[in-house]
């Protein structure tokens with residue numbers, strides 16, 4: 001049996017849920033399909049929940065700022081507690097290289113209206129007293145950034161989407177997309193066929209597999225990243241702290257204190273670990289804890305409760321691919337989210353809804369789509385990817 005929708009979204013993850021919510025609000029008949037048993041079981045549940053507008057490229061700054069507006073007002077607007085904390089983000093510098101990089105980025109960040117500044121050593125220590133003062137030069141601090149629970153935000157948006165009439169089908173794998181004469185007509189799963197003239201690929205690390213169903217290659221491939229959480233302790237840390245110094249085995253790492261006291265942390269492995277492996281390793285914890293204790297010595301006696309591993313859907317330059325396919329009419333891409341799919345997704349979901357409803361796009365929207373075009377040359381690397 002075939003059923004008809006305005007849009008079928010492949011993937012109920014960080015992108016698919018807010019996109020479904022926003023499209024449902026725009027009055028569209030939407031179906032979201034996921035192969036797993038519930039929403040968020042891909043990369044979404046692996047995210048540690050950081051949400052920032054502090055990026056180096058204008059598209060991500062704009063999407064991040066809108067996402068922060070949605071997330072920071074979610075509870076008063078919709079009523080769900082998503083554990084939002086406006087603790088800010090701090091990128092710290094212990095070497096001139098990072099100082100120069102971070103200060104150079106401020107020019108673009110200020111031009112796009114981001115609330116961020118450089119703080120010298122003593123000022124930064126007032127914001128984050130527990131940073132190791134030895135060698136600290138200073139860092140940026142963006143007070144409007146923060147974090148919330150990926151689980152709770154995804155549930156909240158799913159809940160609102162369902163109330164708004166959006167349909168979800170779980171445990172269904174998309175195995176085919178019908179596009180006769182280069183036009184989307186239907187999506188086939190292992191359980192049914194759903195007609196629609198628009199399909200959104202929001203399949204995260206599996207985006208290329210979905211593209212292949214249409215004979216299209218997308219330059220997106222998964223990489224493994226690990227995260228962890230400690231036991232709870234009394235609150236002593238507000239911002240997400242990010243250290244972008246490379247070290248043997250890792251490119252950077254970041255951590256924050258949850259409002260119930262646990263430290264939640266992540267590291268970016270270097271060289272990267274390509275593939276779909278989501279089994280955690282014994283190498284991750286010694287590496288990340290050494291770096292974190294160097295940066296913040298008072299973490300030394302904290303006990304780690306759990307680690308996990310998930311996927312970053314990587315693009316060649318560290319920025320997402322968002323836009324209409326030129327090969328197949330009605331095929332929309334929101335893929336290659338790298339390490340930022342969760343933080344960009346509320347704003348991106350709204351933009352995708354504006355695209356699908358063919359509303360007049362603003363000049364800001366067009367600028368975002370130009371920068372994130374799937375057909376860009378992928379020559380520049382995003383500095384804070």
Ligand SMILES: Cc1cc2nc3c(=O)[nH]c(=O)nc-3n(C[C@H](O)[C@H](O)[C@H](O)COP(=O)(O)OP(=O)(O)OC[C@H]3O[C@@H](n4cnc5c(N)ncnc54)[C@H](O)[C@@H]3O)c2cc1C
Pocket residue numbers: 010011012013014015016033034035036039040041042043044045046047048049050051172173174175202203204205206207210224225226227266308309310311312313334335336337338339340341342343344
């Ligand atoms: C350790 C770790 C920490 C992170 N921390 C952060 C953070 O603090 N902030 C942040 O913004 N990001 C963070 N990220 C990155 C973030 O998790 C990803 O960027 C984001 O989840 C990607 O969203 P997505 O919707 O593209 O993919 P996903 O959330 O993986 O969703 C894709 C969905 O598509 C479904 N799917 C795929 N193929 C099919 C098919 N054929 N049929 C049906 N369904 C299909 C999958 O089942 C999946 O549910 C982190 C990631 C990791 C691993």
